[in-house]
Amino acid sequence: xxxxxxxxxxxxxxxxxxxxxxxxxxxxxxxxxxxxxxxxxxxxxxxxxxxxxxxxxxxxxxxxxxxxxxxxxxxxxxxxxxxxxxxxxxxxxxxxxxxxxxxxxxxxxxxxxxxxxxxxxxxxxxxxxxxxxxxxxxxxxxxxxxxxxxxxxxxxxxxxxxxxxxxxxxxxxxxxxxxxxxxxxxxxxxxxxxxxxxxxxxxxxxxxxxxxxxxxxxxxxxxxxxxxxxxxxxxxxxxxxxxxxxxxxxxxxxxxxxxxxxxxxxxxxxxxxxxxxxxxxxxxxxxxxxxxxxxxxxxxxxxxxxxxxxxxxxxxxxxxxxxxxxxxxxxxxxxxxxxxxxxxxxxxxxxxxxxxxxxxxxxxxxxxxxxxxxxxxxxxxxxxxxxxxxxxxxxxxxxxxxxxxxxxxxxxxxxxxxxxxxxxxxxxxxxxxxxxxxxxxxxxxxxxxxxxxxxxxxxxxxxxxxxxxxxxxxxxxxxxxxxxxxxxxxxxxxxxxxxxxxxxxxxxxxxxxxxxxxxxxxxxxxxxxxxxxxxxxxxxxxxxxxxxxxxxxxxxxxxxxxxxxxxxxxxxxxxxx
Numbered sequence: 001x002x003x004x005x006x007x008x009x010x011x012x013x014x015x016x017x018x019x020x021x022x023x024x025x026x027x028x029x030x031x032x033x034x035x036x037x038x039x040x041x042x043x044x045x046x047x048x049x050x051x052x053x054x055x056x057x058x059x060x061x062x063x064x065x066x067x068x069x070x071x072x073x074x075x076x077x078x079x080x081x082x083x084x085x086x087x088x089x090x091x092x093x094x095x096x097x098x099x100x101x102x103x104x105x106x107x108x109x110x111x112x113x114x115x116x117x118x119x120x121x122x123x124x125x126x127x128x129x130x131x132x133x134x135x136x137x138x139x140x141x142x143x144x145x146x147x148x149x150x151x152x153x154x155x156x157x158x159x160x161x162x163x164x165x166x167x168x169x170x171x172x173x174x175x176x177x178x179x180x181x182x183x184x185x186x187x188x189x190x191x192x193x194x195x196x197x198x199x200x201x202x203x204x205x206x207x208x209x210x211x212x213x214x215x216x217x218x219x220x221x222x223x224x225x226x227x228x229x230x231x232x233x234x235x236x237x238x239x240x241x242x243x244x245x246x247x248x249x250x251x252x253x254x255x256x257x258x259x260x261x262x263x264x265x266x267x268x269x270x271x272x273x274x275x276x277x278x279x280x281x282x283x284x285x286x287x288x289x290x291x292x293x294x295x296x297x298x299x300x301x302x303x304x305x306x307x308x309x310x311x312x313x314x315x316x317x318x319x320x321x322x323x324x325x326x327x328x329x330x331x332x333x334x335x336x337x338x339x340x341x342x343x344x345x346x347x348x349x350x351x352x353x354x355x356x357x358x359x360x361x362x363x364x365x366x367x368x369x370x371x372x373x374x375x376x377x378x379x380x381x382x383x384x385x386x387x388x389x390x391x392x393x394x395x396x397x398x399x400x401x402x403x404x405x406x407x408x409x410x411x412x413x414x415x416x417x418x419x420x421x422x423x424x425x426x427x428x429x430x431x432x433x434x435x436x437x438x439x440x441x442x443x444x445x446x447x448x449x450x451x452x453x454x455x456x457x458x459x460x461x462x463x464x465x466x467x468x469x470x471x472x473x474x475x476x477x478x479x480x481x482x483x484x485x486x487x488x489x490x491x492x493x494x495x496x497x498x499x500x501x502x503x504x505x506x507x508x509x510x511x512x513x514x515x516x517x518x519x520x521x522x523x524x525x526x527x528x529x530x531x532x533x534x535x536x537x538x539x540x541x542x543x544x545x546x547x548x549x550x551x552x553x554x555x556x557x558x559x560x561x562x563x564x565x566x567x568x569x570x571x572x573x574x575x576x577x
Contacts, residue, residue, distance in 0.1 A: 012113055013097045020120045021092065024128045028429070031436040031469040033132040033353050038467030038476065039490050040133070041080040045071035047477065048485050049495035050502040056493065057226045059133065061170045061215070081472030087136045087167060088127065094143030094164065095124070098150055098190075098364070106371065122307040122425055123360055129433065130352060131472045133171055138357035141168035141179035145204055146364070149187040152196040158203065165204055169211050175354075177208055182340075182361040185333045189368040222494065229492065232273045233263070238349050240289050242278035251277045253541060260533055261464050264491035265509045268541065290346040297345040301355060304428075307421050308359045315366035319373065330369050337362045439469040444476075450566070451479030455527035457503060457516060461486035461538070462531030462566050484512075487534060510541060510549075517549055517571035528569040535569055 024030070032038050039048070040059060044067040046052040052068035060067070063083060070079040096116060103112055127135045144164025148157040169176040184201070191197035219227075235241040236258060244255040254272030263269055272278070302309065319330050341358060344350040443466050450458065458478065464487055470476060482503060485491055497507035504515035516526045528551060530538070535551045542549030550572040 008109060009100060012100050012116060014093055016113065016116060017092045017096050017120060018089070020117065020125075021089065021128055024125055025473070028129055028433045029437060029440075030128055030131050030472055031440055032467065032472055033130040033135075033351075035465050035467040035488070037080065037084070037131065037133055037472065038470050039488065041078070041475070042467075042483075043490060043493070043495060044068050044080060045075055045475075048483055048490055048499070050482070050499045053493075053495045057223050058230060059172060061173070063170060075477075076475050078471075078473050078475045081131070081474075084131070084133055084136050084171075084472065087140055087171065090164070091136065091139040091143045092124065092127075094147045095139065095360075098143070098146045101150055102368065102371065106374070118422070122311075122422070123356070123363065125429065126304075126352070126356055129429070129436070132353040134175055134351075134353040135357055137168045137172035137175040138179045138182075138354070139360075140171070141165050141176040142183045142357065142361055144168070145180060145183050145200065146186055146190065148200050149183075149190040149197060152191045152200065158200060161200065161204060162207055165207060166211065169208065173212065173215065177212075178354075179357070179361070180204060180208060182337075182358055183365075185329070185336075186361065186365040186368055189365065189372065226492075226494070229270070229273060230489070232278075233258070233489075236278055237261070239347070240293070241280055241285060241347075243281055243284070244278055246277055250544075251275075253537075253544065256537055257541075260462075260537055261487045261489075262461065262491065262534060262537060263489065264486050264496055265541065266492065267508065267510070269492070294342065294346045297350050297355075300352075304352065305356060305359055307425050308356075308363055310421060311363050312359075312366060315363075315370050318370050319366075330366075333365060333369075337365075436469050440471065443467065443469055446566075447476055447478060450529055451477065455525040456481045457484060457526045458482070459484045459486065459513070459516065459526060459528045459530070460566065461529075461534040464488045484516075486538075510545075513538065514542065514549055526571075528571065529566040530569050531566055 036059075040056065042048045043053040043056060044060075044064055046068075052071055054064045054068045055061075056064060067079050067083065070077070099116060099119060100112065103115055107115060127139065141164065144161040147164075148154075148161035151157040165176060165180065168179065187201060188194065188197050191200065232242075244251075244258075246252040246255050250268070251272060254268045255277060257263070257265060257269055258272065316330075316334065337358070341350060341355070344354065344358075446463065446466050447470075450460065458481060460478075460483055467476075482499065484499060484503065485496070486509070490496065500509060500512040501507045504512045506512055506515065528535075530551065532553070535553070538549060539551055551569040552572060554568045554570050
């Protein structure tokens, strides 16, 4: 009997999510949510550098060395996607283990399996459909801590939580810390008391403190400058906190570069970032920017995550009907989650890769609150998963969850509403799959167009999101030769200065481009793939000092007028000194 029970648990915790993941990846596909992950793959594989990059300041600490070595051995294998998928699979199993143990006393095996499948479809599917390393860091850190909290006092789960938290921290430190804070209420509820939760919270908190402290101590001055620069750029480009006030032509040139994401020219961009050109205008930010961001994000949350929002409302309504001492912390927790989401959406940024993991944490916390009020005797237990089955379990799940006196009409309304929500979300997910599939085809076509341009060096600027929606399980290549990327956050990575030095002997971007423009021999052919806006800025920049770099288009605009595909340019011979 014990073997059968363990086999059933293994099937629900490991095999069921594995089958569901395979169904999503093979049936709907998996797509990068942003260009960041594809860009990281190109850095670690050496596509955007003179050699594989082993360290990127903000991402994948420690993993870079393994990824660079793996790409050096087998560049055609999508190592980054496989690594993140393995970590996300581990996070999925941890979350399913927590939910399975939480719901097992309340549901029959068939209903329990159905409940887990519904959770995956309504609250987890997007993590695999819209792939992102940010989701991996949040979900892995949260899953490890929750798994250990459900098993207080046991060394194995505690070590697993520490390992999962460290693995998530290495992917993205700040997001691992955010996940740690988001699961505190659920940890206290699962452990049963502060005393039983203290070893886990203290050990994981100490691990995070040591990790952040060691990272700060070992940080080089160059890395510190990069982080300060990235924080400043985030306030400008991501959070919309700072507004430009250029006073000189140099200031105007720098703000134009930042607006176009042309971040590689440090001689133009850095003085603007270090100075007072960008200012925080409190009245405008709080009166105009924040409300606009909140209205936009609220609409997107309702559109994208209405099943979870309805679940939160349902659990809140159930708690109103079941007041008691166990529910006294419920409303402060609701206020805390809501305030956190509002702060992120209004003051910072709340993209889907952050929103859904935080909503998952919120919904799980509410579910634990609710289950602890269903049976008074359960409130005194320290481990929900180990409780004896409640006496009404055999009456069916509706008795345990919706009350023993629920009338047939009430059951019909509940199940009908659930079917309607599932149907609407299924239609929405299918529509998103079609949109992402079309976007991936368009971006793959753009990548193929770049690879067809034969040249030893390709200078690329403009399309910042052209690696978005590509498959994490394919290794993409722009073709043979070096790629000098002028736009996006990788443009100011240290690897780009090394690449410019390797190509032309100078790390300065403008001088490097002038050297490339002088090359006319076929063996040293340079292909310029730019958008009109970036070409115009480069021409303007080159006239500021030294001989001018005049770039003129060789190809006509795309016939569909989309402007996504970069146009091919050539450098006029008049750019010679």
